Amino acid sequence: MTSRTPAPMAAAAAVGVCFLALPLVGVLVRAPWSDLGRQLTSSSTLTALRISMECSLGALAISIVVGVPLAWLLARREFPGKSVLRALVTVPLVLPPVVGGVALLLAFGRRGLVPLHLAFTTWGAMAAEAFVAMPFLVLTVEGAIASVDDRYEQVAATLGSSPLATFRRVTLPLVMPGLAAGAALAWARALGEFGATITFAGNLPGQTQTLPLDVYATLDRDPSAAVALSLVLLALSAAVLVALRGRWRVSGR
Amino acid sequence: MTLTSTVEVSLGEFHLETTLSARDGDVLALVGPNGSGKSTLLRAFAGLTPMTGSVRVDHQELSTAPPEQRNIGWVPQNAALFPHLTALDNVAYGLGGRRGRPAARDWLRRLGIMNLAGRKPSQLSGGQSQKVALARALARHPRLLLLDEPLSALDVSARVDVRRALRTHLADFDGVTIVVTHDPVDAVTFANRVVALEAGRVVQDASPTEVTRAPRTWWLAQLMGANAFVGHASGGTLLVDGGGMLALPEPVPAAGPALGVVPAHAVTLHREKPRGSARNAWPVVVRELVPAGARVRVQCDGQPAVVAEVTPEAVADLRLADGEQVWASTKATEVTVVLL
Numbered sequence: 001m002t003s004r005t006p007a008p009m010a011a012a013a014a015v016g017v018c019f020l021a022l023p024l025v026g027v028l029v030r031a032p033w034s035d036l037g038r039q040l041t042s043s044s045t046l047t048a049l050r051i052s053m054e055c056s057l058g059a060l061a062i063s064i065v066v067g068v069p070l071a072w073l074l075a076r077r078e079f080p081g082k083s084v085l086r087a088l089v090t091v092p093l094v095l096p097p098v099v100g101g102v103a104l105l106l107a108f109g110r111r112g113l114v115p116l117h118l119a120f121t122t123w124g125a126m127a128a129e130a131f132v133a134m135p136f137l138v139l140t141v142e143g144a145i146a147s148v149d150d151r152y153e154q155v156a157a158t159l160g161s162s163p164l165a166t167f168r169r170v171t172l173p174l175v176m177p178g179l180a181a182g183a184a185l186a187w188a189r190a191l192g193e194f195g196a197t198i199t200f201a202g203n204l205p206g207q208t209q210t211l212p213l214d215v216y217a218t219l220d221r222d223p224s225a226a227v228a229l230s231l232v233l234l235a236l237s238a239a240v241l242v243a244l245r246g247r248w249r250v251s252g253r
Numbered sequence: 254m255t256l257t258s259t260v261e262v263s264l265g266e267f268h269l270e271t272t273l274s275a276r277d278g279d280v281l282a283l284v285g286p287n288g289s290g291k292s293t294l295l296r297a298f299a300g301l302t303p304m305t306g307s308v309r310v311d312h313q314e315l316s317t318a319p320p321e322q323r324n325i326g327w328v329p330q331n332a333a334l335f336p337h338l339t340a341l342d343n344v345a346y347g348l349g350g351r352r353g354r355p356a357a358r359d360w361l362r363r364l365g366i367m368n369l370a371g372r373k374p375s376q377l378s379g380g381q382s383q384k385v386a387l388a389r390a391l392a393r394h395p396r397l398l399l400l401d402e403p404l405s406a407l408d409v410s411a412r413v414d415v416r417r418a419l420r421t422h423l424a425d426f427d428g429v430t431i432v433v434t435h436d437p438v439d440a441v442t443f444a445n446r447v448v449a450l451e452a453g454r455v456v457q458d459a460s461p462t463e464v465t466r467a468p469r470t471w472w473l474a475q476l477m478g479a480n481a482f483v484g485h486a487s488g489g490t491l492l493v494d495g496g497g498m499l500a501l502p503e504p505v506p507a508a509g510p511a512l513g514v515v516p517a518h519a520v521t522l523h524r525e526k527p528r529g530s531a532r533n534a535w536p537v538v539v540r541e542l543v544p545a546g547a548r549v550r551v552q553c554d555g556q557p558a559v560v561a562e563v564t565p566e567a568v569a570d571l572r573l574a575d576g577e578q579v580w581a582s583t584k585a586t587e588v589t590v591v592l593l
Contacts, residue, residue, distance in 0.1 A: 151333040154301050157320035158327040159347030159393060169350070173337045 024234065031231045032224040039228040047206055048214035049232070051122065055197075055210055056190040059129035063137045063186050068179065071141035072167065076150070093135045100131055101199020109200075124201035125208040129190035137179075137186040144178020145171060181244055188240040192233065254396050256429045259306040260297045262290070262453075269293050269453040275429040275446075282444035282461070283433045286472050290453040291433045292330075295399040298431070299327040310396045326390030326398040331406055332382040334374035340385045341370040347393045360388040364418060380411030384418055391422065398423075398430045405435060413592070419443055438514055438591055441465070441481035449473050465517075465560055478517040478550075482557050486511035486590060496556035500532040500585040505592065512591040517550060519587035520561035523580040524571055534582035539573055549573075553581055 032039060039045065073079075074086055092100055104127065106112055109119040118124040148171060156166040172179075194212040201208035203217060211233055219226040255276050262269040269290040275281060283291050296302040300320035308316045315323045334343050342350070344357035361367045364384045374382060383403050390398055403419065404412045420443040423430050431448075434440060440447050440461050447464040449457040449472075457469040465477045484493040487508035491499045499513050521527075527534050537555030544550075549568050551561045559581050563573075571579065 149333070151329050152335055154299075154320070155327065155329065155333050156335075156346065157301070158299050158323070158325060159389070160321050160324070161346070162321055169346070170335055170337075174335075 027227060027230050027234055030224075030227050032228055035224070036228055036231075039225050040232065042225075044205065045214070045225075045229060048209055048211050048229070051125070051206075051208070052191060052210040052212075055122065055126045055129050056133075056187055056193075058126040059133050059190040059193075060137075060183060060187045062126070062130040063134040063190075064179075064183060067134050067137040067182075067186075068141055068172075071138045072145055072171070074138070075142045075145035076153075089135055089138050091135075092132050093139075097132055097193065097195025098199050101128060101196040104128055104131060104196065104200040119200055120202045120204065120208065122201075122207055125197050125210060128196040128200045129193045132193055132196050133186040133190040136189050137182040140182030140185060141175060141179055144175040144182070148174045184240050184244050188237060191236060254311045254428055256308075256310055256397060258298070258308045260294060260304050260308065261306045262293055262297050262302055262304045264293065264302075267293075267453060269297070271450070271453075271455050273448065273455065273458070275431075277427055277429070279446060280423050280430045280432065280444045281446045281448050282440035283431050283448050283450060284435070284440065284473070284476055285450035289450040291450055292401055294450065295327065295401055295431065295433065298397060298399055299323065299325050301327070324393060324395050326393060326395030328383075328386045328390050328398075328400045328403060330402050331379075332374075332386035334377070334382055334385055334389075336374050338373075339370065340366070340372050340374070340377065340381075343374070343385055344389045344392050347389065353392075357388075357392060360392045361385075364388050364422065378411060379407045380415050383407070383415050387418065387422065391426065394428075396428045398426060398428055400430065400432045402433050402435065404439060416442060416591070435476075437465075437477050437479045438481070438512070438589070440477070441479075441514070442512060442591060447477070449476075478545075478560075478562055480513075480515045480517060480520065480557075480559050482513040482515070484511065484513065485509070486513075486592070489585075491588070491590070493557040497535060499557075499583075499588055501588055501590055502586045505590060507592075509592060514589040514591060515559075515583050515587050517560045517562035518548075520559055520581055520583045522551060522553075522561050522563060522567065522571055522573065523582060526580050527582045532585045533588075534580055537579060537581045539575055539577045539579060541575065542568065542573060553579070555581065 070089065074082065105119055108114055108116045108127065110117055118127050152170050152174065153166050156170045161169065192212055194216070197208065197210060198213055203209050203213045209217065211229055215226050215229045215233070218229065255274065257274040259272045260269065267290070271294060283294065285291050293302055297304040298308055300318065300323050304316065306316065307314060335346065338346065341354060341357050341361065344360050345351065345353035348356050358367065358370065361370055364387065366381060366384050369377060369381055369385065377385065404415055407415060416439065423443055432439065432444065444461060447457070447459060447461050448455060449464070449470070451470060451472060457464055457473060464473060465479065482491060482493045482499060484491045485508070486501065486505045489501050489504045491501055491511060491513045493499065501513070505511065535555055537553035537559060539551055540554050541552040542549055543552065545562065548562050549565055551563060551573060553559050553561065561581060573579070
């Protein structure tokens with residue numbers, strides 16, 4: 001059967017595609033290609049790149065270490081307040097990042113509830129990124145665990161395997177694709193984090209100035225440098241997208 | 254070993270309440286309609302469903318122990334092999350993983366599936382998966398082995414193959430086995446007791462012969478409404494142990510011990526020696542009449558002894574009563590041959 005596409009639908013969709021694609025094209029067209037090598041190897045860019053990598057990978061590590069057990073609890077255990085906990089995990093997804101940054105200040109700032117003195121340090125930038133990135137990992141991994149037939153875990157138990165050993169030997173290998181997808185999403189989100197980071201950790205070159213903050217700081221002063229930095233972030237995002245190849249939608253099946 | 258148990262499980266509207274005991278080498282066929290609690294009972298034994306009561310194996314109370322400390326083997330429906338592990342590593346899982354591989358190899362060899370060692374579950378057929386799952390459970394020398402419908406998802410030829418494997422290996426297994434099944438042939442092939450469950454209660458617990466002779470409920474009568482003749486098949490005939498013979502629908506591929514299964518409703522009774530298309534006819538003596546729903550089950554002595562299920566009208570027409578001499582007959586096409 002051939003199905004016709006109504007013209008208004010096609011037109012609206014085309015507008016949508018242009019709206020999404022043109023900004024990307026803009027970056028590619030306006031990128032200072034001839035001067036790119038020098039722009040990207042300048043010491044301030046390399047420093048921002050290093051801080052971005054440290055903070056985003058650190059945020060990813062935090063997300064995995066505490067996020068995977070959290071995902072397991074949500075997927076496999078029944079306890080009072082579970083729906084509240086799930087809503088709590090989702091909050092950073094919908095919260096404006098700048099509000100997240102303010103909240104982090106109130107919690108872990110110098111005069112926060114838990115005065116860890118994280119504000120305006122590299123650790124603080126890492127914490128801000130983990131705060132916004134973790135929900136992506138938790139929700140993806142929870143979905144992956146929930147879609148694994150729990151009889152595998154039950155059989156493992158009858159074969160003498162403790163719950164922790166079962167998690168390590170059965171559940172974790174089976175949700176690896178989901179974990180990889182969740183990790184990639186969380187890492188990409190951490191890498192692009194701006195609002196919470198600048199609010200909680202500031203924009204201190206060499207300490208908390210990540211690539212997105214560098215783009216923002218450079219845009220006034222040296223627009224072509226900002227475009228070059230944007231190109232780097234665009235390339236990293238594209239790499240994550242290619243690595244995922246739509247797997248995050250079908251993870252765990 | 255001995256098993257004594259009183260199991261109570263409440264799942265919303267459903268209540269299971271059973272008392273069950275068994276001894277060394279017992280193979281119990283657990284039968285019952287859908288939703289009667291068969292799988293739930295197995296899960297309660299394995300510690301996978303919250304229950305009250307007691308599960309004692311060799312006088313040791315297990316109902317308070319977590320599943321990993323019970324040493325009860327459980328093979329769920331469709332085998333549930335770990336999809337990320339090879340057949341060998343599935344069997345080795347309960348033997349300490351990699352360290353258990355040599356012992357796991359022995360078990361694959363015993364079940365005649367050593368050639369499958371390196372395959373992932375997705376590359377195994379249903380029958381092969383069941384054998385691997387059986388090896389995985391047996392390898393830990395469980396005290397109690399629970400098999401949940403090991404044959405239901407298999408096609409006919411795989412079923413014959415797995416049934417033979419179960420018969421062989423359950424005979425060697427010295428613990429207690431409980432097999433959930435929907436097939437009366439299973440009950441008479443490898444079980445020495447039939448435990449019937451309906452609506453969460455045990456309605457009958459007896460030998461297969463007894464349950465076939467006098468099923469306690471309509472559902473059981475439907476299920477067990479089959480005669481099973483043990484004997485030796487060669488060519489197109491089955492020589493029944495203890496006397497008598499049956500013509501088979503077609504010659505068996507190889508002579509050997511076999512079971513001829515004939516549904517009770519396919520056995521007809523006659524006052525005179527029947528002349529007609531029924532190729533199997535032999536004289537019998539009526540021993541007992543048992544009502545079974547709207548029909549009557551007639552237990553007859555003879556060579557071989559047989560159960561016929563007839564209408565009350567037939568009982569009246571034939572003036573059937575204890576001690577009457579009549580003829581039993583069945584068509585050769587009604588005989589299902591199970592090679593043992």
